[in-house]
Amino acid sequence: MSFSVVEPARQPVAEWQFPKPFGWRAVLIAALAFLLLIVTGHRVEMDRAAILTGQAVAAATGMGGQSQVATGLSSIATKLFPLQIDERMDASRIQNLDLNRLPFLAHIETETTRTQTLNPQTFKLDTVVQRKQVLVQRFGYVFTVLWKLVETIEIALWGTVLAILVGLPLAFLSARNLIANRWINLACRTVVSLFRAVPELISALFLVLAYGFGPIAGVLALAIHSTGFLGKFYAEDIENTDPKAQEALEAIGTNKLKVFRFAILPQVMPQYIAYTLYILDRNVRMATVIGLVGAGGIGQELKGRYDLFNYGHVGTILVAIFILVLGLDQIAVRLRRAYL
């Protein structure tokens, strides 16, 4: 039997070349990348953005000068505030309003409006005093927004649930280490990529045409896109698992489904929880956006109020979304800590 003997070093150790951290090729690539950033940065007006932002900062800190950005932002801010808290409704438009039995937290205010109209007979300006009763519901609009937020979360939740239900089998079939048929792998991967390629806002636009305004379109739009995400992430994790446990179960003749449940799922569970939480978080944020095209939730309310120039209402909605996203982030952090 022959033994492989380590060959003695031909050169003295003092003359060895220690590998360099990077060569001229890396420098060239870095230079090219820098050039690309310069060119594309100019094309997307990043230079102008820097100047405008600088002007705005200068104006805001009192260093003088006029800034179109600063005035724009401040006019938005003044329009959004004060936030709309109460719900005000013309009492005469509400049918069967019993003034003696008003809803909880509601009271009647009398609004007086004076309008000056030109009297056609006397050619004088007359002041017409109009009184109308307004039903004011304290925190009424806050409750409306909260209710819409709940609807938004429900849309996001169901979008995520459907995405898990469709994404998991697709991931199972597209993982090469579980299903050894290349055509099935390829077919499932293609479907998942197609799903991922459809932006929610676009699919929601068409789904609203198909299913009408409301949450159905929202749920389906979110489900399609997040199936694309989860299907890809789930499959990649299955392929990255340690194959040893899988081999042990396959060696005794366990079928693929049980192998997945007992050898693979325990290994990928922490990542699956992390991905799914991220997708849920993302779906809540996206659910607010797709409402803009009429797919239900807080976005639909936002779009309606924006179109009616009710900027106080818009402000309330934006603050509510901000608080929701913040709260959701906290919950996700806690869940991750508990389970990972």
Add this chain to the structure above:
Amino acid sequence: MLTLEAVEKRYPDGTVALANVTFKVPKGQLCVILGPSGAGKSTLLRCVNGLAQPSAGLVRIDGVPVDRLSLRNIRSSVGMIHQSFNLVARSSVATNVIAGALPRVAALPALFGIFPKIYKRKACELIGQVGLSELHLKKRVSELSGGQQQRVGIARAFMLDPRIVLADEPVASLDPQTSADILALLAREARMRGTTVLCSLHQIELATAFADRIVAVRAGRLVFDGPPQALTPEAIESIYGSGNITRFPSPLPSGARS
């Protein structure tokens, strides 16, 4: 009875892992396979349960040839113990052991982690027999030591009362004392049930201590077949080559067979 008839394994790149290997292992025998690294020990074991398909020749278990048709049935009656344990580190000891019964349980309840009572009792019995306690049931495998992990592996291999247990270097990653303990456990469990064991090893002293019979392969060929007593220094030289023996002290301890 396990029979290998002129088994040959040739990989697509032309390397011959096994060449004309023929031998019989009677029921209940603990047969150790020795041989240098890359001699074809693992391939030999994997041909028995179809993890590797022989290029030529036939493997029979109780007269039934191991082929595509019989593979499903045969695999559930052949347990396997692995060098790196091949357990699910994040799962509990109980789950890992009962997973050994998966081929015989209904799929739908199993997906929810529900197993028949017989298998749950069987798993507890085996966990007890391999020297673990009720306290270990819920523990994750990753919390156990290497020796304890291989105990879990042995318990899993015996879940379905296999006719044959294949052990692919079961103690290669364990210290000498633990190795001896684990092999003693494997030998005891197998003798108790009359299970045939085919076990590849690197440690000659462990082989002579626990084997009923030693088979050695070198470069894919059978070079030794006999009882442990027949494993003379000359025989060891014929298995591992003369280089080993002259360069390193003999691994044979005095009076190895206990």
